Amino acid sequence: MEKIYDVIIIGAGPAGMTAAIYASRANLSVLMLEKKFYGGQMQSTGEIENYTGYEEISGPELSEKMFQHSKKFGTEFAFGHITDIKEIDGLKVLTANSKEYVAKTVIIATGTEAKSLGIPGEDKFSSKGVSYCAVCDGAFFRNRKVVVIGGGDSAVEEALYLSNLVEKVIIVHRRDELRAQKILQDRAFAKENIEFVWESVPVEIKGDMKVNAVSVRNLNTNEITDVEADGVFIYIGMNPQTSDFQNLGILDENGYVIADEHLETKLPGVFVAGDVRQKEIRQVVTAASDGAIAAQSAYKYIELS
């Protein structure tokens, strides 16, 4: 007979790890499962300076601190990719590869993953100049030229991180103004080695053995020009990691999980937390907040059932 956990948390980002702290501190038995690495997107974030209590901390360092904290009150941790959740006799049965896990409640905290551009050269030069993670790959481009695609918080924040390593960063954005927070914009405009190519989209990533240019199309003139670069960092937004939960009927049209204010989905005992939830503001601090609420709701659900 499988062990029956009070709570199984799927995903060990800030939402999942905070849910683990709250649930295990409430004396619930908790298993946190992660398919890749704990920390989620924080692991690929250079500096975080808007998580309360830390004026500035690297994403990997905050990941490590949260992970150690999440296990302090007895949460078990395992690697595993959940591909199915079933309701059997009032319990949730989760499948990961050939293994099954059983719990009274589930918290989905699987987060989001980087979108790809889908243009020629993107796959071909993956790890040969194309990257989705400045923290992981930035050092390979020391004193060289890189292009960053996108105009949101991630693109501008990581362009700033890269600008301290590389000779020049060229941000290619499809509009004539950035989407990123004002403070990030101001910093980027003040950096001498960050340049902008406005109202343009990448159409091809070119190279030989490695990337040597990105072809961009100006959206006003349709003119295509090559921007010389040794690396391309793609930050054009995120997709929710919910492809395994499509049959549950809890997703919106964009694949995000719908929940009420207690973060319970329409399936009793199935909760959601973090960026994977349908919501407006996606930050480390809001993910952590979701984790606390979802764990507390799971506790109440168990108490009442």
Ligand code: NAP
């Ligand atoms: P995002 O906010 O969705 O921004 C994506 C950017 O890529 C936008 O500028 C968008 O252009 C552009 N884009 C989208 N599709 C494109 C395409 N096919 N070709 C070219 N450009 C394309 O995504 P994000 O920056 O990854 O941020 C995700 C979430 O995390 C947001 O809620 C963000 O606030 C949050 N976040 C916060 C922080 C922080 O607080 N420090 C850091 C990172 C991320 P348009 O502007 O024209 O739509």
